[in-house]
Amino acid sequence: MSYQALYRVWRPQRFDEIVGQKTITQTLKNAIMTKQTSHAYLFTGPRGTGKTSMAKIFAKAINCHHTVDGEPCNKCETCMAITEGRLNDVIEIDAASNNGVEEIRDIRDKVKYAPTEADYKVYIIDEVHMLSTGAFNALLKTLEEPPANVVFILATTEPHKVPATIISRTQQFSFRRIAPQDIYERMVYILKDKKITFDEKALKVIAKAAEGGMRDALSILDQVLSFSDNHVTLESALDVTGEVTEDQIAEYLQAALKRDTTQALTLLEQIQAAGKDGARLIEDLIEYCRDLLLYQQSPEMVEKIEMGLIDDTFKQLSQQFTAEQLYQMIEILNETQQQLRFTNHPDVYLEVVTVRLTQLQPKAAVPAANAAPAPQVQQLEQQIQQLQQQLQQMQAQPAANTAAAKPASKPAPHSAVKTPHVHLEQLEPVLSVATRKDLNTVQDIWPDLMTMLSMTERAMLKVSAPVAASPGGVIVAFDYPILFERATKNQELRNDITGNLNKLTGNTYQLVLVAKDEWPSLRKRYIELHHGNLKKKPAAAAEKKPEEPPVVTKAMDFFGKDNVKVEEN
Amino acid sequence: MKLAQLVKQLQQGKTDPMYVILGQEDYLIQQTKLAFKKLLSPDEMTMNFGEYDMTTTPVAVALNDAISAPFLGERRVVFIENPYFLTGETVKNKITHDLDGVLQYVTEPQQSTILVFFAPYEKLDARKKVVKQLKKKATLIDVSRLNERESTRFVQQRIEQDGFRIAPDALRLLSERTDGNLTQMMNEVTKLETYAAQSKQIDAAAVDQLVAQSLEDNVFHLVDAVLSKQTAQALEIYRELLLQKEEPIGLNAIVLSQFRLLLQVKILSEKGYSQGNLASTLKVHPYRIKLALQQAKRFSRRTLKAGYLGLEETEVQMKSGQMDKNLAFELFVLKFAAA
Numbered sequence: 001m002s003y004q005a006l007y008r009v010w011r012p013q014r015f016d017e018i019v020g021q022k023t024i025t026q027t028l029k030n031a032i033m034t035k036q037t038s039h040a041y042l043f044t045g046p047r048g049t050g051k052t053s054m055a056k057i058f059a060k061a062i063n064c065h066h067t068v069d070g071e072p073c074n075k076c077e078t079c080m081a082i083t084e085g086r087l088n089d090v091i092e093i094d095a096a097s098n099n100g101v102e103e104i105r106d107i108r109d110k111v112k113y114a115p116t117e118a119d120y121k122v123y124i125i126d127e128v129h130m131l132s133t134g135a136f137n138a139l140l141k142t143l144e145e146p147p148a149n150v151v152f153i154l155a156t157t158e159p160h161k162v163p164a165t166i167i168s169r170t171q172q173f174s175f176r177r178i179a180p181q182d183i184y185e186r187m188v189y190i191l192k193d194k195k196i197t198f199d200e201k202a203l204k205v206i207a208k209a210a211e212g213g214m215r216d217a218l219s220i221l222d223q224v225l226s227f228s229d230n231h232v233t234l235e236s237a238l239d240v241t242g243e244v245t246e247d248q249i250a251e252y253l254q255a256a257l258k259r260d261t262t263q264a265l266t267l268l269e270q271i272q273a274a275g276k277d278g279a280r281l282i283e284d285l286i287e288y289c290r291d292l293l294l295y296q297q298s299p300e301m302v303e304k305i306e307m308g309l310i311d312d313t314f315k316q317l318s319q320q321f322t323a324e325q326l327y328q329m330i331e332i333l334n335e336t337q338q339q340l341r342f343t344n345h346p347d348v349y350l351e352v353v354t355v356r357l358t359q360l361q362p363k364a365a366v367p368a369a370n371a372a373p374a375p376q377v378q379q380l381e382q383q384i385q386q387l388q389q390q391l392q393q394m395q396a397q398p399a400a401n402t403a404a405a406k407p408a409s410k411p412a413p414h415s416a417v418k419t420p421h422v423h424l425e426q427l428e429p430v431l432s433v434a435t436r437k438d439l440n441t442v443q444d445i446w447p448d449l450m451t452m453l454s455m456t457e458r459a460m461l462k463v464s465a466p467v468a469a470s471p472g473g474v475i476v477a478f479d480y481p482i483l484f485e486r487a488t489k490n491q492e493l494r495n496d497i498t499g500n501l502n503k504l505t506g507n508t509y510q511l512v513l514v515a516k517d518e519w520p521s522l523r524k525r526y527i528e529l530h531h532g533n534l535k536k537k538p539a540a541a542a543e544k545k546p547e548e549p550p551v552v553t554k555a556m557d558f559f560g561k562d563n564v565k566v567e568e569n
Numbered sequence: 570m571k572l573a574q575l576v577k578q579l580q581q582g583k584t585d586p587m588y589v590i591l592g593q594e595d596y597l598i599q600q601t602k603l604a605f606k607k608l609l610s611p612d613e614m615t616m617n618f619g620e621y622d623m624t625t626t627p628v629a630v631a632l633n634d635a636i637s638a639p640f641l642g643e644r645r646v647v648f649i650e651n652p653y654f655l656t657g658e659t660v661k662n663k664i665t666h667d668l669d670g671v672l673q674y675v676t677e678p679q680q681s682t683i684l685v686f687f688a689p690y691e692k693l694d695a696r697k698k699v700v701k702q703l704k705k706k707a708t709l710i711d712v713s714r715l716n717e718r719e720s721t722r723f724v725q726q727r728i729e730q731d732g733f734r735i736a737p738d739a740l741r742l743l744s745e746r747t748d749g750n751l752t753q754m755m756n757e758v759t760k761l762e763t764y765a766a767q768s769k770q771i772d773a774a775a776v777d778q779l780v781a782q783s784l785e786d787n788v789f790h791l792v793d794a795v796l797s798k799q800t801a802q803a804l805e806i807y808r809e810l811l812l813q814k815e816e817p818i819g820l821n822a823i824v825l826s827q828f829r830l831l832l833q834v835k836i837l838s839e840k841g842y843s844q845g846n847l848a849s850t851l852k853v854h855p856y857r858i859k860l861a862l863q864q865a866k867r868f869s870r871r872t873l874k875a876g877y878l879g880l881e882e883t884e885v886q887m888k889s890g891q892m893d894k895n896l897a898f899e900l901f902v903l904k905f906a907a908a
Contacts, residue, residue: 023778030766046812158814171760174781293903301801323907
C-alpha cells in the first residue's frame with residue numbers, strides 16, 4: 001500500500017479519540033444514546049480541530065447497531081463501509097467546489113428518498129461557507145423541513161459567512177483550538193506506537209507551530225519524520241518549521257544588551273550562513289521581543305503558549321530589558337521589515353539593524369540589578385547615602401581628608417554618559433560662508449564617500465546626511481543621538497571622512513558633526529545671532545523678527561535657506 | 570391571546586375558523602405551527618393541509634384550497650405565510666393578489682377550514698379593509714418578541730418542565746450569549762439538555778463550552794480585557810478571533826468604535842444625560858448604552874481617551890502597511906496596559 005500521511009492514518013475513529021473537544025463529544029454521544037439527534041448540525045472551528053472527523057464518527061455512530069455508550073463499534077459492515085467511504089447513504093460534499101444552486105438542488109431532490117442500506121442518510125457538507133447565496137437559500141428550504149431519517153452536518157471554518165437563517169436551524173457546535181499540551185500528548189502517543197524516539201523539545205516546537213490544529217501538527221511531524229531515522233530531533237523540527245533557534249535569538253539579543261556589536265554581527269553571519277531567511281529572522285526577533293514584553297506583563301500566558309519551553313535566558317532577558325527598550329527595538333525591527341521588502345540586498349539592512357540594535361541607548365549598558373523597578377534611581381539613592389555618610393565623616397574628622405573623599409568623587413558608572421554638545425562657535429566658520437552649491441556638491445558625492453568607507457563606518461553613517469557646507473567645511477547631521485555621540489568620539493572615522501572627501505573633491509573640508517534633533521535649533525540660534533550682529537536693531541520687537549514663522553523654517557529645511565524668499569502679501 | 574392559551578384550546582378541540590399569528594419570535598411561530606398540525610392525523614396531513622407563501626404564490630390559490638371541503642376528515646388546515654398585503658409594506662414582485670377575494674372570504678369564512686395567517690411583522694396596517702375585517706372575525710395570537718426577562722423566565726420554565734435544573738449564573742450566561750433572543754436560547758437549550766442528559770444539571774461551565782459567543786460578544790469582552798489591562802486575556806481573545814478568520818483591521822475598527830462609544834457615553838453622562846437620552850442622542854441601541862454605561866463607569870476619561878487615540882494610530886499603521894497587522898494590535902494592547 002502506498003504511503004499514507006500521518007493525519008490520515010491517525011484520523012480518529014471513535015469519539016474518545018478526538019482530542020480537546022470533550023463537551024462536544026459528550027453531547028453528541030448523549031444525543032445518540034438518548035436518540036435525541038437533531039436533523040442538522042453546524043460544526044465550526046479553526047482548521048484541524050476535528051470537525052470532519054467528528055462528522056464522520058457521528059455518521060457511523062448514528063447508523064451503527066452495536067454502539068456502546070454512543071461510540072460506534074467500527075467493526076460492523078456499516079461502520080467499515082463509512083470509514084472506507086463507500087456507503088451510499090453517507091454523502092460527503094465539499095461545498096468549496098460544489099457551491100452552486102444546482103448541486104444543492106440535486107441534494108434537495110435526492111433527500112426525499114429513504115436511505116438504502118443504513119438507518120439514516122447523513123449529508124456532510126464541508127466548507128459550507130463557500131456556498132453561493134442562491135445555494136444557501138436552496139439549502140434553507142431543505143433544512144426547514146427535512147424528511148425523516150436525514151441528518152445534515154455542515155462544517156465550516158468561518159461561521160460568520162453562514163447566514164443567520166441557516167445557523168438558527170441547526171445545532172451549532174464551536175470547536176476550540178487544541179491546546180499545545182494535547183497536541184503534544186497525541187504526537188507522543190503516535191510516535192510511541194510507531195516505535196520512534198524523539199526529543200521532547202522537538203515535539204513542543206511542532207505543537208507550538210501547529211497553532212492549535214492537529215492536522216498541521218501531524219503534517220509537520222510527517223515532514224520531520226521523512227528526513228530523520230527513527231528519531232525526531234530538535235534540529236529537524238526547527239528546519240521544517242523554519243524557525244531560527246530560540247537560543248540564537250536569545251544570544252543575539254544578549255549581544256545587543258551588552259552593546260557588543262562585533263558579537264552580534266558574527267551571530268548574524270552565522271544565522272545567515274545557516275540559510276535562514278532575513279525577513280524570517282526579523283519576524284522571529286519581533287516575536288521574541290513581543291514575547292518578552294508579554295512575559296513582563298503576564299508570565300503565565302507565555303508559559304502556556306510556549307509549553308514550558310521558556311529557558312532561563314528568556315527570563316533573564318525579560319528582566320534585563322526595560323519595556324521602553326523593547327518597544328524601541330520592535331520599532332527599529334519593524335522599520336527594517338518594511339525596508340527589506342523593497343531591497344535586493346537584505347544583508348545590508350540586517351547589518352545596519354544589528355548595529356542599531358546594539359547601540360540602542362546608553363541606558364542599555366546598565367546591567368539591571370535583578371529586576372529592580374528602576375536601577376538608576378537605586379543607584380542614585382545609594383550615592384546620596386554614601387555622600388551623606390562621607391559628609392558626616394568629614395565633619396567628624398576634618399583632618400582625614402583625601403582618603404575618605406576619594407570614593408565620593410568617583411564618577412558615576414559608565415551609564416551616565418553625557419551627550420557631547422556642539423558649540424555654536426564650531427559651526428560659525430562653516431555656516432558663515434555656507435552656500436547651497438557647496439551643499440549640493442557634498443550631497444552629490446556623499447554616496448561615493450559611503451562606498452569608500454569600511455563596513456562598520458558605513459553602517460554608522462547610514463543614518464547621517466550632510467546638512468550644510470561651505471567651500472572649507474561640512475556639517476553632518478545624525479539621526480540618532482547615540483550614533484552621533486559615537487561618531488564624535490571616533491577620530492578614525494572623522495579622519496576617514498575628511499580624507500575621502502579630499503580625494504573626491506580636492507578640497508580640504510573641516511568636519512562638524514551635529515545631532516539631527518539639535519540641528520534646527522542650532523541653526524536658528526546662529527541665524528538670530530548673525531542677523532543681530534549685522535543689523536543691531538535696538539528694539540525688542542526687532543530682535544524677535546528673525547524668528548521666522550514655522551512655515552518658513554520648514555520650507556527652509558526642505559529647500560535650503562537660499563532658495564526660500566519670504567514675501568509678505 | 571397568548572400561545573399557551575391557544576395550545577390549551579386546540580388540545581380541547583376548540584377551534585376558530587381564522588387565526589392571525591402576529592409577531593416575529595421565530596420559536597413561538599414554530600410552536601404554533603406544530604400545535605395546528607397536531608390537529609390533523611398523519612393521514613389527513615397529505616390531503617387536508619396546505620401551506621402557501623405569499624411571496625411566491627398568489628393568495629387565490631390558498632383561498633381555493635380553503636373553500637374546498639375537507640377530504641375524508643373533519644377539517645382542513647391552511648397556512649398563509651408572509652401575507653405582506655396586510656401591512657403597509659411594498660414588496661417588489663410580480664404576484665398579484667386577489668385582495669377582494671380575501672375580503673370576501675374573511676367576511677364569510679368556511680367553517681370546516683382553519684385558515685391561519687402567519688404575519689411575522691410588528692403590526693398590521695389597520696387602515697386596510699381586510700385588516701379591519703380580520704380583526705373583527707379572526708382570533709389574534711400574539712407572538713411578538715419577548716424581552717430579555719420574559720425569555721429567560723420562559724426558558725427556565727421549559728428547562729424545569731423537561732426535568733432539568735439550571736444554575737442561575739448559567740442562565741444568565743446563556744441569556745447574555747444569545748442576547749436574550751428566545752429562539753436562539755431554545756435552540757441552545759436542546760443542546761445543553763443533551764449534554765446534561767445524565768446529571769440533569771446545567772452549569773455555567775457547560776454553557777460556556779457549548780454556547781458559541783457571537784462576534785459582538787467577543788469584541789465586547791476584548792474591549793473589557795483591554796480596558797482592565799488583562800493583557801493575557803485580551804490577546805487570547807484576539808488570537809482566537811484571528812483564527813476564526815476575522816480581519817485585524819475589522820477587529821480594530823470594532824474595538825475603536827466601542828472605545829468611541831464609551832467616550833461619548835462617559836462625556837455625555839457627566840453632562841447629565843440619562844440612559845434614554847444617550848440612546849436617542851447617539852442613535853445607539855439602548856442595551857448597548859446600558860452596557861457601555863456600566864463599562865464606562867469603571868474607567869477614567871483619560872484612560873478611554875488614551876485607548877481611543879492609540880487605536881486610531883494603530884489603524885493608520887495597519888492601513889498604511891507600516892506594521893504587520895496582527896502585531897500592530899498586539900503591541901497596542903501591550904502598550905496600553907503598560908501605560
